[in-house]
Amino acid sequence: MRITNQKQLVELLAEVSVELVEEYLGKRTPSHYTGVRFATEAFLRTYNLKGSNFEETPDRVSNMWKTFFTPIKYTLTTFPLKKKGGMILIKNHECWSFCPHHLLPVKYLVKVGYVPEKLVLGLSKLARIADIMMQKMPLQEDLAEMIASRIIESIEPKGVGVVVTGEHMCMKMRGVESSHVNAVSTFMWGVFLDDVKARDEFLSL
Numbered sequence: 001m002r003i004t005n006q007k008q009l010v011e012l013l014a015e016v017s018v019e020l021v022e023e024y025l026g027k028r029t030p031s032h033y034t035g036v037r038f039a040t041e042a043f044l045r046t047y048n049l050k051g052s053n054f055e056e057t058p059d060r061v062s063n064m065w066k067t068f069f070t071p072i073k074y075t076l077t078t079f080p081l082k083k084k085g086g087m088i089l090i091k092n093h094e095c096w097s098f099c100p101h102h103l104l105p106v107k108y109l110v111k112v113g114y115v116p117e118k119l120v121l122g123l124s125k126l127a128r129i130a131d132i133m134m135q136k137m138p139l140q141e142d143l144a145e146m147i148a149s150r151i152i153e154s155i156e157p158k159g160v161g162v163v164v165t166g167e168h169m170c171m172k173m174r175g176v177e178s179s180h181v182n183a184v185s186t187f188m189w190g191v192f193l194d195d196v197k198a199r200d201e202f203l204s205l
């Protein structure tokens with residue numbers, strides 16, 4: 001609908017406000033249009049950001065978040081363990097998320113390993129589990145445990161270890177403003193917790 005007079009505009013705004021109020025009260029699931037798009041428009045207005053460069057920005061921002069939150073389709077494939085002994089791990093898996101406190105980007109390098117008991121996971125699934133957690137915008141302090149818990153509940157291994165290194169834009173461009181600082185967090189479970197040799201091997205690989 002093309003708005004040509006003030007009356008039409010008032011009517012449209014009244015309609016949109018009802019939607020926004022209902023969304024705010026939890027009576028309606030927010031849509032990308034009324035949610036992110038309007039928030040971006042309000043943000044641009046607040047800081048007086050206007051001109052041709054910003055014309056499509058609300059749409060672009062809305063689409064960007066839509067892509068980020070598009071559910072990742074995957075099946076957690078498991079196979080029976082054929083040969084006992086040894087650990088399976090992936091490392092340097094790079095994934096991106098946003099910190100929940102500032103909504104600024106965080107680049108994570110993830111290392112995940114486990115010692116199987118009866119089942120093994122498809123190798124790519126370890127990376128997939130980390131990718132899925134990114135959409136929850138986790139606090140880094142919780143991320144390693146979140147990844148480990150998903151593995152524990154799916155294959156009940158003998159042990160799981162996760163090391164997460166996070167490069168937080170909220171630390172680099174604001175706050176402590178330290179351009180080389182990274183945050184490291186770990187979570188060890190089962191044999192990685194009880195057996196120092198197993199844990200050292202995992203950490204050294």
Ligand SMILES: [Zn+2]
Pocket residue numbers: 099100101102103104168170171
């Ligand atoms: Zn932050």
